[in-house]
Amino acid sequence: MKKFIIASVIGLAVSCGAEAFQADQPAAPTAPASAGTASAALIDKAVAGAWRTPAFRARDQYRHPAETLKFFGIRPDMTVIEIYPSGGWYTEILAPYLNPNGHYVAAIEKGSKGVTAMRNKFADKPAQYKLAEIREFDHKVPNLGPANSADMVLTFRNVHNWAADGTADAMFKAFFKVLKPGGVLGVEDHRADKGKKMDDVVNTGYLPTDYVIKLATDAGFKLAGESEVNANPKDNHDHPKGVWTLPPVLELKDQDKAKYQAIGESDRMTLRFVKPAATK
Numbered sequence: 001m002k003k004f005i006i007a008s009v010i011g012l013a014v015s016c017g018a019e020a021f022q023a024d025q026p027a028a029p030t031a032p033a034s035a036g037t038a039s040a041a042l043i044d045k046a047v048a049g050a051w052r053t054p055a056f057r058a059r060d061q062y063r064h065p066a067e068t069l070k071f072f073g074i075r076p077d078m079t080v081i082e083i084y085p086s087g088g089w090y091t092e093i094l095a096p097y098l099n100p101n102g103h104y105v106a107a108i109e110k111g112s113k114g115v116t117a118m119r120n121k122f123a124d125k126p127a128q129y130k131l132a133e134i135r136e137f138d139h140k141v142p143n144l145g146p147a148n149s150a151d152m153v154l155t156f157r158n159v160h161n162w163a164a165d166g167t168a169d170a171m172f173k174a175f176f177k178v179l180k181p182g183g184v185l186g187v188e189d190h191r192a193d194k195g196k197k198m199d200d201v202v203n204t205g206y207l208p209t210d211y212v213i214k215l216a217t218d219a220g221f222k223l224a225g226e227s228e229v230n231a232n233p234k235d236n237h238d239h240p241k242g243v244w245t246l247p248p249v250l251e252l253k254d255q256d257k258a259k260y261q262a263i264g265e266s267d268r269m270t271l272r273f274v275k276p277a278a279t280k
Contacts, residue, residue, distance in 0.1 A: 039075050040066075046097040051128050056089050059248065062265035065093050067229045072186035072272055078151035079103040081135070081144055081178065083171075084158045086114065088121050094154075096128040103131060107144055110136040139167050142174035150178045154186045157268070159212055160205050160243075163198065172219035176275055185221055185273040187212060188230055190243045190266045205243030209269045221273035230268035237267065 047066045074080065080098055085091045085106045095104040108114045115136055122129035137143055139162070144153070153175045162168035175185050192206035201207065213223055239245035243266045245252055250260060 040070055042076050042097055043069050043074070043093075046093045049092070049096055049128070051096070051125050052092045056087075056092060059089070059265070062230075062232070062247075063089070064229050065090065068186075068188065068227075068270060069093070069097075071225065071227045071229060071270060072152065072154065073184055074152060075102070077101040079105065079149065080152045080154060081105040081107050081150050083107045083144075083153065083155040083175075084109070084114075085118065088118065090154070090156060091118070091121070091132075092128070095122075095132040099128065099131050103133065104129075105133045105135055105145070105150070107135050107137060110138050112136075137174075139165075139171065142167075142171055144174050144178040147177050148180045150183060151180060152184045152186065153179055156188045157190065159187060159189045159215070160207050163207060163211070164202055168215050169218070172215045172221075176219045176221060179275045181275055182277040183275045184224070185216060185275070187216070187271045187273070188268055191231075191237070191269040193237050201237075203242065204237075204239075206237050206266070207269075209271075212269065212271060216271070216273045220275065222276055223271065224274045225272040227270040227272070230270045232264055232267040234263045235265075235267035 043066050047060065074094075074097075076097060078098065079102060080094060082090055082094060082105070085108065088106075091104070091106060095106075098104040106118050108118060115134060118134055122132050122134075135145060144150070155175075159168060159171075162171050179185065189212060190206045192201045192204070192208045194209070196206075196208050198208060198211050209226075217223065235246065239260075241251035243249075246260050246263055247265050250257060252260070
């Protein structure tokens with residue numbers, strides 16, 4: 001989003017006595033096909049959760065959460081770190097999905113208002129967030145937790161902030177360090193026109209896909225897949241206030257509002273990277 005608030009490493013586990021989402025669900029089967037089916041069903045159940053904020057649910061048509069998470073290969077027994085969850089759009093899906101057998105970590109900028117907001121969110125619905133954790137970190141010197149400790153790191157529409165701030169390299173290195181060998185990095189961000197250079201778009205919120213791929217591969221990751229699940233062909237990437245001209249920000253307020261609402265949210269890249277299994 002427009003404002004930059006990232007995430008951090010001082011763990012704050014929030015535990016309450018209420019029943020967690022799918023608490024009676026048995027552990028995922030070991031057979032890969034069965035496990036994949038069970039995981040997909042749990043993702044769909046989390047996306048359909050009655051606890052989700054109605055305004056967040058209304059954006060599913062643009063954000064495609066179930067399809068995106070299935071593409072990343074998430075499983076309910078994983079330790080997953082979400083970088084800069086902001087208001088908790090994906091938190092409301094990820095934490096309940098992971099609560100029974102996995103571990104959800106919200107990585108938030110140290111000392112920011114986002115820490116208090118997320119604590120309050122967790123406390124408000126303990127059945128969904130019983131096992132969720134907050135980690136605070138400094139994005140300028142990012143440390144997301146013990147090395148080789150996470151199964152997946154997810155970042156949604158944050159890389160453009162780090163690119164503008166000059167901290168993108170450090171963030172991707174931190175992702176690599178915290179992930180286990182074989183761990184997955186899932187990245188979604190606003191996509192610039194093919195052939196655009198970083199200098200052309202740095203203030204627009206859009207990013208060249210090859211720039212993001214280079215950030216990841218320079219940090220040691222291997223590109224494992226690209227998805228068009230969050231593509232929007234109506235978005236021509238050229239707006240007076242950059243990506244923030246479009247919903248949900250609508251920076252121009254009522255000016256040409258119907259036009260931008262008809263376009264919808266931005267055209268986005270969705271990339272899956274893997275930390276090589278041989279890495280120590």
